[in-house]
Amino acid sequence: MxxxxxxxxxxxxxxxxxxxxxxxxxxxxxxxxxxxxxxxxxxxxxxxxxxxxxxxxxxxxxxxxxxxxxxxxxxxxxxxxxxxxxxxxxxxxxxxxxxxxxxxxxxxxxxxxxxxxxxxxxxxxxxxxxxxxxxxxxxxxxxPFKVQQKFKRPYIILKWAQSLDGFLGRKNERIKISSPVSDRLVHKWRAETDSIMVGSNTVIIDNPHLSNRLYFGENPVRVILDRQAQISPSAPIWTDQIRTFYFSNRKRKFHNPLIESFVLNEVKEPLLQLFSQLYRLNIGSVLVEGGSTLVRACMNQDLWDEARVIISPVNLNHGLNAPALATDPARRQQLGRDQIAFYYHQ
Ligand SMILES: NC(=O)c1ccc[n+]([C@@H]2O[C@H](COP(=O)([O-])OP(=O)(O)OC[C@H]3O[C@@H](n4cnc5c(N)ncnc54)[C@H](OP(=O)(O)O)[C@@H]3O)[C@@H](O)[C@H]2O)c1
The missing domain is CATH 3.40.140.10 (Cytidine Deaminase, domain 2)
Incomplete structure (x- = not known):
């Protein structure tokens, strides 16, 4: 030819x-x-x-x-x-x-x-x-399709922002690390992903909306893991008009019809249950946006396919250690003052 x-x-x-x-x-x-x-x-x-x-x-x-x-x-x-x-x-x-x-x-x-x-x-x-x-x-x-076919779970993308000296936040304090231009990119990622997931502490401390406000397209479904039902019933997150899946060990009722509550079996591994349930709900991808404990739990159980880490040129000097991956990134991208590292698993 x-x-x-x-x-x-x-x-x-x-x-x-x-x-x-x-x-x-x-x-x-x-x-x-x-x-x-x-x-x-x-x-x-x-x-x-x-x-x-x-x-x-x-x-x-x-x-x-x-x-x-x-x-x-x-x-x-x-x-x-x-x-x-x-x-x-x-x-x-x-x-x-x-x-x-x-x-x-x-x-x-x-x-x-x-x-x-x-x-x-x-x-x-x-x-x-x-x-x-x-x-x-x-x-x-x-x-994503290969992962869904093989593991019967959504494609999992871990994402976090960290300071140059390796911290992702401070205990009980809301800290902004990434720059506005990176925030916009993150909202693009949200628009491209079926769902976005966070742990209970992140909801309690950061009070996030977890929506796509800075890019074209729809909001992802929000997924919240809160086994001990620690998030206050008066938290603002419960009033947003965004479809939300709430996973807890306890049955909880919400007035907002857009929130669906799922009860986890305490004896079984929570993340495996949660991701299998998401797959059954036809969720093809999840952007796990923290915090540190949730991201580490995913890593420890090999429940991740990609990681996107935003590294900002700021020093926090002390705080919550950012998760660390044992491999080098597959590629890096400079975006304004931030650098983004992309990792692929398996
Ligand atoms: N820089 C960033 O990109 C970024 C992003 C998000 C958050 N943050 C910061 O991170 C901090 C919160 O992080 P955090 O680490 O304290 O809490 P977190 O990850 O938000 O919450 C802990 C989560 O991990 C779950 N968990 C604990 N052990 C587990 C296990 N063995 N298996 C599965 N799940 C498990 C907990 O479930 P239960 O609730 O059910 O126990 C909870 O959902 C805040 O300060 C926030 O500002 C930073």
Whole structure:
């Protein structure tokens, strides 16, 4: 294959990843997938999987063009087309009757119901299949889905801000560490995540809203762990108009209909119960925003997939030690005066 053709294939697949990411929040426990259709040298359609249980990326991309245009075209899809009846009919059937004669894929679907069957079926139906284009980026886009499939829990992102001398706050004191520009980025992360979680002390000391006020998009669902029901019934957090899941060892009633209360089994490990319950509630991702004890508990139980640490050039001299990860960050990003370190687990 000539170099220009290879380069074009990679570029088009990158475009699939970019549009796949637009659906990252709404697809919940479904994978984020993008597709585009090329005829000759022209992209004639592109679309992505837009919401949980909704039409797949291939279906959306195909539905906006005529069957005449589809004849002898190629489709690029970031994930192998499905071959089974799930919430929607198999995409391979649609492709085989469409006139498309070449399907270019990045990753094989890790879902045991697919795992190569889509490719097999396409090939046996006479469609040429090329797989493995930009596989590494494809796997990165699929990370949340792979975690959900493997562990039956949401994708867990730990996030905290720390001072240059390694503190995340002070006991019983509300301290602001990150800069306004980092705060804005954090709100973008909130907009991209299904839920945001904090421990009881953080609610008691910081009195946070846990909402997305500085970026486009919706609020995540708030998740609060408070086993001993220590958070006061008059805490302002109970009056916000934001959907909230409250986990405690005791049954607690709230007047706010947006708060759902879940009782933990005291004998079992609380975090495992909580994350399994979130998965059953179709929560695909959790941004764990502290405090220190909750983040450490997640780390100690290997219940994390990514960590985003904001390091601000301020010294607190004493206070609560920030959690520490044993590995080096996969990458660092400078944002104004703050530095952000990104870690990936497993
Ligand atoms: N800089 C930052 O990014 C940042 C972010 C948030 C908070 N903070 C600061 O952090 C401080 C609060 O942190 P904190 O460490 O005191 O409290 P915290 O993490 O907010 O609260 C402790 C949480 O850990 C849970 N927990 C304790 N042991 C556990 C275990 N073995 N397994 C599972 N869960 C367990 C507790 O559950 P129970 O309540 O059920 O016991 C509670 O939810 C505040 O000063 C706040 O300002 C800083």
């Amino acid at each position: 000539d170099l220009r053709k290879k380069h074009l294939e990679r570029l088009r697949m990158r475009r699939c990843f970019d549009i796949a990411r637009l659906g990252i929040r709404a697809v919940k426990t479904n994978p984020a997938v993008g597709a585009l259709i090329v005829k000759g040298d022209t992209i004639i359609s592109e679309d992505y999987h837009k919401n949980f249980g909704g039409p797949h990326a291939e279906v959306n991309a195909i539905s906006s063009i005529s069957s005449r245009d589809l004849a002898h075209s190629s489709i690029y899809v970031s994930l192998e087309p499905c071959a089974h009846y799930g919430k929607t009919p198999p995409c391979v059937d649609l492709l085989m009757g469409s006139g498309i004669d070449h399907c270019i894929i990045s990753s094989i679907d890790p879902n045991p119901l697919v795992q190569g069957r889509g490719v097999e079926k396409l090939r046996s139906g006479g469609i040429k299949v090329t797989e493995g284009i930009n596989r590494l980026i494809g796997q990165e886009v699929l990370r």
